[in-house]
Amino acid sequence: MHMFNRVPGGAVTSRQPAGIPKCPSWRIPAHVFRSHAHLARAVAQEPAAAAPVTQEKLDAQVAVVLGTQWGDEGKGKLVDILAGQYEVVARAQGGANAGHTIYDAQGNKYALHLVPSGILNPDAVCVIGNGVVVHLPGMFSEIKALEARGVQVQGRLLISDRAHLLFDLHKEIDGLREAELAGSGKQIGTTKRGIGPAYSSKAIRNGIRVGDLQFMGTFADKLRKLAMDGRKRFGEDFNYDVEAEIKTYADLAEQLKPFITDTVEYLNVAHESGKRILIEGANATMLDLDFGTYPFVTSSNPSIGGIASGLGLAPNKYEALVGVVKAYTTRVGAGPYPTEVFGPAADNLREIGREYGTTTGRPRRVGWMDIPALRYVCRINGLTHINLTKLDVLSDQPNIQIGTQYRSKAGAAINSMPANLEVLEEVQVDYETVPGWMCDISHVRTWEDLPQQAKDYVQRIEDLTGVYCRWIGVGPGRDAIVIKPRKGKC
Secondary structure, eight states: OOEEEEEGGGOOOOOOOSOOOOOOTTSOBGGGOSSHHHHHHHHHSOOOOOOOOOOOOOSOSEEEEEEOSSSOSOHHHHHHHHHTTOSEEEEOSBOTTOOEEEEOTTOOEEEESSSOGGGGSTTOEEEEOTTBEEOHHHHHHHHHHHHHTTOOOTTTEEEETTOEEOOHHHHHHHHHHHHHHTTTTOOOOOOSSSHHHHHHHHHTTOOOBGGGGGOHHHHHHHHHHHHHHHHHHHGGGOOOOHHHHHHHHHHHHHHHTTTEEOHHHHHHHHHHTTOOEEEEOOSOGGGOTTTSSTTSSOSSOOSHHHHHHHHOOOGGGOOEEEEEEESSEEEOSSSOOTTBOOHHHHHHHHHHTTOBOTTTOOBOEEEOEEHHHHHHHHHHHTOSEEEEEOGGGGTTOSEEEEEEEEEOTTOOEEOSOOSSHHHHHTOEEEEEEEEOOOBOOTTOOSGGGSOHHHHHHHHHHHHHHOSEEEEEEOSSSTTOEEEOOSSSOO
C-alpha cells in the first residue's frame, strides 16, 4: 500500500511502515549494523573478483546509454557490462569532467575520464567522437595508467580529427571565471577542467581541432591568438605560458598520430558492415545546455541530440536508448534541486553511497527520486529502457520518498519542467512514501531473490515513467546487477 504525503518546499517527512521485511538468513539484516558508517562499508566496499554478468544479448545493433539526472548515475558500469556484447564503444560529447568508475572481472577499480568505459573489453574498439573536447596531456596520462595495469590501448582507441582540443589555458580561464563569480551566488560549480571555455572557443570559431596538429606552424599561430584573447580578458591574472604549451604539443602531435581517425567514416562503415556499436553518454540530461537547469549545466548536449551531432551517426540507427537512473538523486555544484535532502538524512545517504565526485572528490548534494524531472528526460530522449543503479544504498531506509508532482507556491500542479529557475527553486513537491526493505541486497543476483518491497519500488518507478526498468544495480561490482525479466509486474 502506498502512503501519500504532501511536503511543502521539498521537505522530507516519513512514517514508519507497518512491518519490516524479513531477510533470508544469507542476507545481513539492517539492524545488525551498529552505525551508518558500518553499513556504508558493507554496501560500498570494493567488490571481490567476479565474472561478467551473464545475460541475454541486447537486441540492438546500436545502443545508446545516457545519464538522466545530474550526472554520477553510474553509466560506466552498464557500458562496461554491455561492452562485452559490442564491437565498438564510442563517446560523443563532454570532456575529462566525466568521471566513470568501473571494475574488471578481478574486482580491480578503474577511474576513467576521457577513455570510453569499453576499454576493459579487449575485443572492443573505443572511439572518442568529434563532439568531445580533448585535453591531450590528461588523455595520455590516462592511457599510461591503463597500460601500466595491463590494459591494451594502442590500436584500440580512435580519436576524431574533428574533435576540439582543450588546453591548459582553458583550465586557467575556467578558474578565473569561477573566481569572478565568487560570493555572487552565481557560481556554476564547474570542475575547473576547462570544459566550458573549450566549448566557448568552439562556438565562437577560434577553437583548435585534433586535425590541426598536422600543421604545427598554423597550430602555433592559432594557440598564440587564443592566449592573446585570454590575456586581454583577464590581464595579469591570466597565468599561462603559451610558448611552453606549443612545445608540449609538438611532442604530443607525434604521439597522437596513430590514434587520429575520421571517426564519422569509421562509425558509418562499421554500421554498414553489421558491427554492433555502443554509445556512451557523458554527464546527464538535466545538465544539458538546452534542456537542463540553465545556467547551472554543462557546456554540451548530453541528451540524444548531442549523440547524433557528436558522432555523425544518424538517429534512425539507434535501436535501444537506455537511461541510467540512480535509485535516489545527487547533484554536484549549484543550481535548483527540488527533491534535495538536508541534515542527517543527507549525510547518511552520502556516506553509504560514497557520494563524492570521481573527478574532483567533491561531496555531492543528495535527494529523493524526482519523477517529474525523470519523465521530462524520458520524453526528450525517447528512452526504451532504464538502468536503475545503487538500489542497495537505500537498504537501511524504513521509508523511501518518491517525488511525484511539482506544484507552484499557490498549490497549482506544474505539469512540465519549468525553464525559469526562480519558478523551479520555489516548487513544492508531492511525495509518495513507500516502505523500505531494511536488509542488505548487495548479494542478490536474481529478480526473484529481491525483497518484495525492493521489487515494488522498482515497479513503481517503471509505472510512473512508463519505461522498462531492465537493469537494477545492487552494488559496485561488475556482477552486482539484477535483470528484471520483463516490463510490468513480474
